[in-house]
Amino acid sequence: MKLRGLLFALLGIGCTAYTPLSDKSLNSLPGPGSDFDIHNGALLAPILTVRVPGTPTHEGVMHHLAGFFREQLPDWKLEWQNSTSTTPATGDKQVPFRNLIATRDPPWAREGDVGRLALVAHYDSKLTPTGFIGATDSAAPCAMILHAARSLDKALTKKWAAMEADGSAGIDEETGIQILFLDGEEAFSSWTDTDSLYGARSLSETWEKTMHPAPSTYKTLLSSITLFMLLDLLGGANPTIPSYFATTHWAYRAMASLEHRLRSAGRFKSSPNHISKRSPDAERVTEPRWLIHGDKQDNQGSLAFMVEDDHIPFMARGVEVLHMIPSPFPAVWHRIEDDGAHLDPDTVEDWSTLVIAFAAEWMDLEGFIDTGFVTREENAGSGKGRREMEGKSELTNPS
Numbered sequence: 001m002k003l004r005g006l007l008f009a010l011l012g013i014g015c016t017a018y019t020p021l022s023d024k025s026l027n028s029l030p031g032p033g034s035d036f037d038i039h040n041g042a043l044l045a046p047i048l049t050v051r052v053p054g055t056p057t058h059e060g061v062m063h064h065l066a067g068f069f070r071e072q073l074p075d076w077k078l079e080w081q082n083s084t085s086t087t088p089a090t091g092d093k094q095v096p097f098r099n100l101i102a103t104r105d106p107p108w109a110r111e112g113d114v115g116r117l118a119l120v121a122h123y124d125s126k127l128t129p130t131g132f133i134g135a136t137d138s139a140a141p142c143a144m145i146l147h148a149a150r151s152l153d154k155a156l157t158k159k160w161a162a163m164e165a166d167g168s169a170g171i172d173e174e175t176g177i178q179i180l181f182l183d184g185e186e187a188f189s190s191w192t193d194t195d196s197l198y199g200a201r202s203l204s205e206t207w208e209k210t211m212h213p214a215p216s217t218y219k220t221l222l223s224s225i226t227l228f229m230l231l232d233l234l235g236g237a238n239p240t241i242p243s244y245f246a247t248t249h250w251a252y253r254a255m256a257s258l259e260h261r262l263r264s265a266g267r268f269k270s271s272p273n274h275i276s277k278r279s280p281d282a283e284r285v286t287e288p289r290w291l292i293h294g295d296k297q298d299n300q301g302s303l304a305f306m307v308e309d310d311h312i313p314f315m316a317r318g319v320e321v322l323h324m325i326p327s328p329f330p331a332v333w334h335r336i337e338d339d340g341a342h343l344d345p346d347t348v349e350d351w352s353t354l355v356i357a358f359a360a361e362w363m364d365l366e367g368f369i370d371t372g373f374v375t376r377e378e379n380a381g382s383g384k385g386r387r388e389m390e391g392k393s394e395l396t397n398p399s
């Protein structure tokens, strides 16, 4: 992406309401285990390779992303949206760009009636410098999204089954979730309107023209996206994320509130106050925050710079955007050092927890998160290893 030296301040306030996650649910969100290990983690390691569109290693990463859904999340609908383009670096050759889309909707819902939370990251890597991995840009965000999809899947199944059982299916507005792994975000030569965002431009244009049959709540595939949450340049230590857009500042604040709650609960492993970083008798230091404008009523005066990234062609077509990208960019941005070794593993994990929490609230999953836990006694006594306690703290549907 590119930073444009343009200050902007927009007016307008959006708002919505959903059930906040209980402390118990928040504390039960699953961690990734070793899946974010940069050397052999099942989710992240296969993405930490060169991913230049049109090359075999790029295709391998695409198969890794798609294979994850096929093997582990079969209830998600997988689609590709393909295009080709010449680039300033590749002459007359048509370079293929393949966006991967994974969608999960309420099973009874008609497609045109489902509004979706989109979790978005680009999976291509930049052609130069040679060997560039793009660990924050955006291998780590892709892995975070895979883990988020997996972590939400069971709760979605439970929630929708409960709604079908109690007859509430189809009464309220329908909410689904969609993962967009976009291709060709990076410029091949230097960033221009035509040498960048290849996948995002093609997808937004195609979806804007793809109509749902009338009558549908959402006229086009594009308008079905109720929030486009874009993750980019994440995974380095100590990021600060401004609130970029007035119309989604309310969503930014919801995320900031979750950050605060997770930090207060000691769940943020990257925190200097985390149990792993501080001796028990040491004094707490001031808790840092990533979403620095969480206390502001609006995003005026956020002094956010305009960042050109995958959201641009979507936003130009009216899609609401929540942009999780640090300002300033990480020091390793577009340098060969943006590799696995320069990620902060705790930060990667904390981001994934925060994204899961936000999506769980958006999907109204309170009461359906598995709050099962293992007690020491059970572990020691059962003789069968792990046994999970389930159901004990399940909340009933608040309606």
Ligand SMILES: [Zn+2]
Pocket (backbone or CB within 6 Å): 001, 126, 137, 186, 334
């Ligand atoms: Zn980049």
